[in-house]
Amino acid sequence: MQFGRVAALEDAYLKRTLDKTISPQDHMYNTGPDWYFSVGVDGLRVVLRALAMGRLNEVNHILDLPCGHGRVARHLHACFPNAHLTFADIDTDGVDFCVERFGGTGIYSQPDLSQVAFDVTYDLIWIGSLFTHVEQARAETWLRHLCGLLAPNGVLIATLHGNWSKEVQRSYGAMIGDAEWAKIMAGYELTGWGYARYPGPDNYGVSLCRASTVMAMAGRIEGVRILSYTERGWAGNHDVLVMEKWDRMEKF
Ligand SMILES: C[S@@+](CC[C@H](N)C(=O)[O-])C[C@H]1O[C@@H](n2cnc3c(N)ncnc32)[C@H](O)[C@@H]1O
Structure with a gap:
């Protein structure tokens, strides 16, 4: 998308009134009210930067x-008021809230997630x-599944815990207990992707x-290309991977 078009989207977004209604069940608000809105708007900025890198001209269908x-x-709703939004989550209350508000x-x-049917492309x-x-393994299966849902020139943006998350765990409020973190670090050192479950029944x-x-991992997925990887690209915290539905092997 041309820079001018991206800038026009941002200008129009800034002139609109944001729906600031918060659900009492909003876990992200309840655990971080001070940064809830700044992190939200920075998610939109990540999207706009990604669009500026890609070939897409119109955003008509969005999956959050x-x-x-x-x-x-x-913020997506305020920036793309005419696009059709699809909201998906395992938290059905969150899905219902988003549909009702936006x-x-x-x-x-x-x-x-790879068993979930999506009837359109995005x-x-x-x-x-x-x-x-x-x-x-799950992330790769899901990323492949979701890349398959992209419309031509569609853009996928995924956030990840990169290097900075070590500092978050150490100094900004632990994401998980010490024993689990030790397991995560061991896996990370061994394979480049560490993981541990939260205590409790959920996987x-x-x-x-x-x-x-x-x-x-992204390079193993066919029919797409990697647009970028940005360390701490979302709100100075999560790393950001951007992929585009344009076959990296397609002829010019
Ligand atoms: C850290 S929250 C992020 C929510 C939102 N993207 C945000 O930034 O506020 C992680 C979310 O992943 C959802 N989740 C977990 N497993 C899922 C799955 N298999 N399919 C869809 N959503 C899932 C949780 O219910 C939760 O809402």
């Missing part, structure tokens, strides 16, 4: 997965903090990955 209770969705379609996800897929919670936890491991 996992949508939570709309930390980024509210319109569009809701999809209830499943523990195995120009933009925003994956804010999902791969940050699973091991590499869900915290991951930590090397940029080179993420690049290798």
Whole structure:
């Protein structure tokens, strides 16, 4: 998308009134009210930067997965008021909240995301903090599945725990207990992708990955190309991977 077009999208977004309604169930707000809105708007800036790198001209269909209770969705809605938004999460209350506030379609996800049916393709897929919670095999399967849902020239953005997350765990409030973190670091040192589950029944936890491991994983997916990898690209915290539905092997 041309810079001028991206700038026009941002200008129009800044003139619109943001829906600041918060669900009482919004875990991201309840655990971080001070940075909730700044992190949300920075998610939109990540999207705009990604669009400026790619070939897409129009954003008509957007998938926000996992949508939570709309930390980024509210900004996507304000920036792309005419696009059709799809909200997916395993948290059905979050999906219902997003559909009610921002319109569009809701999809209830499943523990195995690759079993979830999506009936359309998307120009933009925003994956804010999902791969940050699973091991590499699941992340790769899901990334492949989601790349398959991109429309031609569509852009996929996924956030990850990179190097900075070590400092977050050490100095800014631990994401997980010491024993689990030791397991994560051991896996990280061995393979470039460490993971440990949160205590409890859910097959869900915290991951930590090397940029080179993420690049290798994204590079194994056919029919797409890697647009960028940015350390601490989202709100100075998560790393950001951007992929585009344009075959890296296609002739000019
Ligand atoms: C850290 S939150 C991020 C939510 C949102 N993207 C944001 O930035 O506010 C992680 C989300 O992943 C969701 N989740 C976990 N497993 C999932 C799955 N298999 N499919 C879809 N969403 C899932 C959780 O319910 C939770 O809302």
